[in-house]
Amino acid sequence: MESKKTLVLGVIGSDVHAVGNKILEVSFQEAGFNVVNLGVLVSQKEFVEAALETNADAIMVSSLYGHGEIDVRGLREALIEAGIGDILMYIGGYLVVGSQEWSEVENKFKQLGFDRVYPPSTLPEDVIPTLRADLGI
């Protein structure tokens, strides 16, 4: 059990969309990960602290309500500050606002420190193989 990879999961900011978060929790667990689900309304501080205490291998951020860009600003920097700056970090949900191009959005969030960025209606099975590869399992 101790050798399982640990993922910290949560919906960032003032965002209450709970359904996708629950689905991700179950899917990642079934795929053999140790999941620390922080639920909805999660602050940057909570992500950082949970990752630190659990020695997490990756952070999976969701944002649905359209304010993701503002909410995640500074998260990578906070992780660096806490001494876990090189942790793997993904984001998904509803990151597109209005009629933005996906490549533009993806680029923006990569600039903000995310290793992978996922468009709306991404399914867990689209993510899990990549996650395993990124974590070297």
Next chain:
Amino acid sequence: MSEIILVDIGSTFTKVTAVDLSTAQLISQANAPTTPEDVSIGLQNAFDQLGLPHEVIMGARKLACSSAAGGLRMVAIGLVEDLTAKAAKQAALGAGARVLKTYSFQLTEADLAEIEQLQPDIILLAGGTDGGNTANILHNAQALASLSQGVPIVIAGNRSVGPEVSKCFPERFSTYLAPNVMPQIGKLEVEPAREVIRKVFMEKIIFAKGLNKAERLIEGIFMPTPAAVLRAGRLLSEGTDLTKGWGDLLIVDVGGATTDVHSLGSGSPSKAGVVPRGLPEPYAKRTVEGDLGMRVSVLPLVEAINPAVLARDLNWEQEKVEKRAKELSVRPELLPQNPEEVAFDHALGYRAVHLAVGRHVGRLSELYTPSGLVWMQDGKDLSPVNKVIGTGGVMVNSQHAHSMLKGAEQQPETPLELRPERPRYFLDGKYILAPMGLLAEDYPEVALKILKDSLNDHELARRD
């Protein structure tokens, strides 16, 4: 033999309570000044006051708790301030300790020098969820190992490295492994660590403080007094398998140096649409406010209240308030002698209760989201609590216990603090909480009955 004697060796008084187990009634109570050089002398004096035949006293089982010799002084250490460090602090407080200081992240040279100065009786070392971070607790163990004095160390961090952490300490330290105070994020498990701390207190600290001299007269000193109070609260709240308890409650103890608040209750949101946030809090929660006390801590208390507010409460000039506070801080043994001095203590007591309960209870905050307002709750919602118990000399000896205790309840100016809304008030008029906490272990039915009887006899005038 159906008598049992419960003993509380306090810093100033040694209190003894004799109970008849067959009828579940108090037989008699007495006290005598504590004799710090050899506590057995004061204890014998108190026994002599009980008015019971010598053979009865000799033959009875005698169980004790103690807050003498500075009580149980602890330092708590975790990784993240709001997570394992907070959990460690809660575990230590619930074990009845005075938490001298809580440290998070990696201990520095300066922290170590400070710990050296503080001279804790026990250090509680946590950090990392199970299977989580290991580097921090190992670093801190190595750092603590350099302390010149060997301190008992209770290790309650990441289970994966428990034994390894223990090995960091040279022989002059004794180490004890306890289950993690926070095995997972969002899961608090403080009870097992509390129990380990209690055992260390009983087996080691009693000797280190010379309190074991009492043991020629009694079976043993089983826990620090605040832990006994918390146990009594727990029994009274939960009841036993056979008898229903009182449900959620709050216990407030205003002292000369600190104000303690104990709550028994889940504290989950009582109002619809409120989202709980942060670390869950223990069902049996204790907080100690080191800056809110009526004598030794009167200056910081007046500071926390704001002297102008106190002056307004009393209808005094502010200088007069400050003068009296100074006087009490220099001569903490002073008791109020005239109506003005009584009024001063009354106002102080009310405000100390108000502040201490305000810090203990959870609070609501508003969060504006794109879809409107969301209410978030940090800490325990104690608004449904309908019984508040006052204990300690300040309350018990005052004519104004009722109005002082009312500082606990919800008021228009503190709408976001989740305080009891319209509680009934009770006074621990016979100092029954600590002894019944001691009795709770082996005779819960007897202890529960005596608690209920005694508190019911001391219900403070109902509000309606």
